Amino acid sequence: GENVEQHPSTLSVQEGDSAVIKCTYSDSASNYFPWYKQELGKRPQLIIDIRSNVGEKKDQRIAVTLNKTAKHFSLHITETQPEDSAVYFCAASTNDRDDKIIFGKGTRLHILP
Amino acid sequence: ETGVTQTPRHLVMGMTNKKSLKCEQHLGHNAMYWYKQSAKKPLELMFVYNFKEQTENNSVPSRFSPECPNSSHLFLHLHTLQPEDSALYLCASSPLSGGAGTQYFGPGTRLTVL
Numbered sequence: 001g002e003n004v005e006q007h008p009s010t011l012s013v014q015e016g017d018s019a020v021i022k023c024t025y026s027d028s029a030s031n032y033f034p035w036y037k038q039e040l041g042k043r044p045q046l047i048i049d050i051r052s053n054v055g056e057k058k059d060q061r062i063a064v065t066l067n068k069t070a071k072h073f074s075l076h077i078t079e080t081q082p083e084d085s086a087v088y089f090c091a092a093s094t095n096d097r098d099d100k101i102i103f104g105k106g107t108r109l110h111i112l113p
Numbered sequence: 114e115t116g117v118t119q120t121p122r123h124l125v126m127g128m129t130n131k132k133s134l135k136c137e138q139h140l141g142h143n144a145m146y147w148y149k150q151s152a153k154k155p156l157e158l159m160f161v162y163n164f165k166e167q168t169e170n171n172s173v174p175s176r177f178s179p180e181c182p183n184s185s186h187l188f189l190h191l192h193t194l195q196p197e198d199s200a201l202y203l204c205a206s207s208p209l210s211g212g213a214g215t216q217y218f219g220p221g222t223r224l225t226v227l
Contacts, residue, residue: 034215043203043218044156089156093214100169101207101216103156 002027004092006104014112019080021107023090024072030092033066033073034101039086047088048075077109085111116140117219119204125225128194134222136187136204144207145187146216147179151200162187194226 003026013019025033034049050057050064050073057064061080066073077084087108093101117138126132138145147159161169162181176198178190187204204219 032214036216043220044216045218046215049215087155091216100158100161101214103158106155 002030002092002094002102004090004102004104006090006107008107009105010108010110012110012112013080015080015082017080019075019077019084019109021075021088021090021109022072023074023092023104024070025092025102026071027092027094028068028071029094032093033064034091034093035064035075036089036091036103037086038089038106044089080111082111082113085109117204117206117217119202119219119222121222122220123223123225125227126191126194127227128196130194131190131192133191134189134202134204134224136189136219138185138187138204138206138217138219140206140208140217142206142208142217143184144214145181145184146205146207147187147189148203148205148218149200150203150221156203160189191224194224196226199224199226 006023031052035047036044037047038044048059048062048064050066055066061078063076087106089106090104091101120135143164145162149157158171159173160179165181176193180188201221201223203221205216207214207216
């Protein structure tokens, strides 16, 4: 079955700098890769996703890249702000009938003043 | 924010109690999920229901019993729990009938087992 590895588990960056979180997956059939953000005491919420037919997607300060050959994808946050502090989860899914979504273990991002 | 609701938000129970967690989604989705979130395992999938049929039981102990009477409601019945079952229980739904798609999470129920 699918296995998703996420690194690092904790990341501290200075406000204004960039943050990068990386994930690898094992099932080459996976074709949908969402990222979720969970602020303290709140529910996880989708922030960006990418499908296997594209290599990069950007939404303002957030971007995701996908390398299908190497089976890894990354989240990039530029010009980080205090409100970016949260736990980020990557996930992989095949979107077929018997599909299930597999989450990484999460990255706790601290934005330092 | 109100698309997926969960009740109660907080629950404290003894090991001999029986209680139920409720989840309701108002999004017209076909799939619903139960997750356990703890410090050790940040997002642990427990059960998946697709069109009211259970399609996944991720080796969850029988003291957790799910029920899905229709595609909008999901319950998790709890009995004879252990202290290590204390965690945040998250419900989620997704719109795609054939796959997990995008997960919409509820606010969770914070469970404490004494």
